Amino acid sequence: MAVVTESSVNSAASNKVWRQEESTPFVEIKQVTKKFDDFAAVKNVSLDVYKNELFCLLGGSGSGKSTLLRMLAGFESPTSGEIIIDGVDMSGIPPWERPINMMFQSYALFPHLSVEANVAFGLKRQRIANVEVKRRVADIIDMVQLGHLAKRKPHMLSGGQRQRVALARALVKRPKLLLLDEPLGALDKKLREETQFELMRLQEELGITFIVVTHDQEEAMTLSTRIGVMDNGVIVQTAEPHQVYEFPSNRYVAEFIGNVNMFEGHVFSDERDCVIIQSDDVLGQIQVNHGISCVPNQKVAVAVRPEKIRISRTMPDSDKNRAQGKISDIAYMGGQSIFKVMLDSEKEIRVTQPNVARFIEDRLTWEDQVYVSWDPDSCVVLTS
Incomplete structure (x- = not known):
């Protein structure tokens, strides 16, 4: 488990510097577009990342996140726009002269070199004195908990150990900014979860700004101070993880992050403190305790997370925010159970329940007739 320390990273996260008007961004991406012939992989993207953040770029395949990362690293040049790092415009600055290091998904370790030789490779190319190289390599190898494996070759290591060697090699040069492209994609689920905490611990100890590219929603939610969700070359929402999950900016974000139930409907009434949606999916009305910008009878979707139902x-008791149906499927996941419910409207929804008791005498089962309900504060109206 990660050890919480009084580091600059914790300070940056707890103070939420991105909310403070006087804060100066460490990385500034200004109206950046990248075209390959007539195809725009990144479209007029602007983004600020602050010092000591662990920022995640999250999106599906082809969303533009890796292209944006490669432009930060200097492997691609923007078609238009600016990239500024620590106050310096990166235009025309080659990758090896940028205050950046990058960890690739493949790890790209040298198979004929030992762990310590792999880690030392970049320092030796900078012609740093051997005594300093040995000290820094030993320090970072110990930090990633591989000191006892320093003499081994990559083929003698597990996937998680190779991942830590690649991370040590990227960190030993003490970059101002570390870019990580799908860093945990090659690991199995359990090891990936453990390594997420290791990444967080290392970033806390070193105080280096991380920008991580991933397609894994859980990974982004676990690691990041903030998330930038990308779709079709555009950042569609930038926010802290809980905000992205609980208050998605549009339907794409709601459906991409975790599981969600979408109820289609139209605005029945728009009051000062709530909105009433008429929905055929629930054969009734849904009350949402927040206002929206809409017109009468506008078509909308109401998003409700499965754990909120x-x-x-x-x-x-209430005649709103409820529906009736039949349990069509159940998945027991250990810590929770997933129920699929076919509503009377013939819409199937998902409900999750924590398994807090080891034994329930009258447990819900297949084909049971049930009611589903949720609170007015538990749903979000989406107009796009």
Whole structure:
């Protein structure tokens, strides 16, 4: 488990410098576009990343996140726009002269070199004195907990160990900015979860700004101070993880981050403190306790996360935010159970419940007739 320390990273995250008007961005991406012939992989993207952040660029295949990372690293040049790092315009500055290091998804370790030789490679090319190289290599290898494997070759290591060698090699040069392209993609689920905490611990100890590219929503939610969600070459939302999950900016973000139930409908009434949606999906009305910018009868979608929904054989008291149906499938996941419910409207939804008790006498089962319900504060109206 990660050890929480009083580091500059913790300070940056707890103070939320990105919310402070006087804060100066460490990385500034200004209206950057990248075209390959007639195809725009990145479209007029602007983004600020602050010192000591662990920022995640999250998106599916072809969303433009890796292209944006490669422009930061200097492997690609923007078609238009500016990239500024620590106050310096990166235009025309080659990758090896930027205050950056990059860790690739493949790790790209030298198979004929030992762990310590792999880590030392970049320092030796900078012609740093051997005594200093040995000290820094030993320090970083110990930090990634590989000191006992320093003499081994990459083929003698596990996937997680190779990942840590690649990370040590990237960190030993003490870059101002570390770029990580799908750094945990080659690891199995359990090892990936453990390594996420290792990344967070190392970043806390070193105080280096990290920008991580990933397609894994859980990885981004776990690691990041903030997330930039990309789709079709555009950043569609930048926010802290809980904000992206609980308050998605549009339907794409809601559906891409985690699981969500979407109820289609139209605006029935728009009051000062709530909105009433008429929805055929629930054969009734949905109340949402926040206002929206809309017109009467506008078509909208209401997003409700599966864990926010209650499921019971008993009819709820309220005549809003409820529906009736039948359990069509159940998946027992250990810590939680997933229920698929076919509503009377023939819309299937997902409900999750934590398994807090080891034994339930009258457990819900297949084909049970049930009611589902949720609170007015548990849903979000999406107009796009």
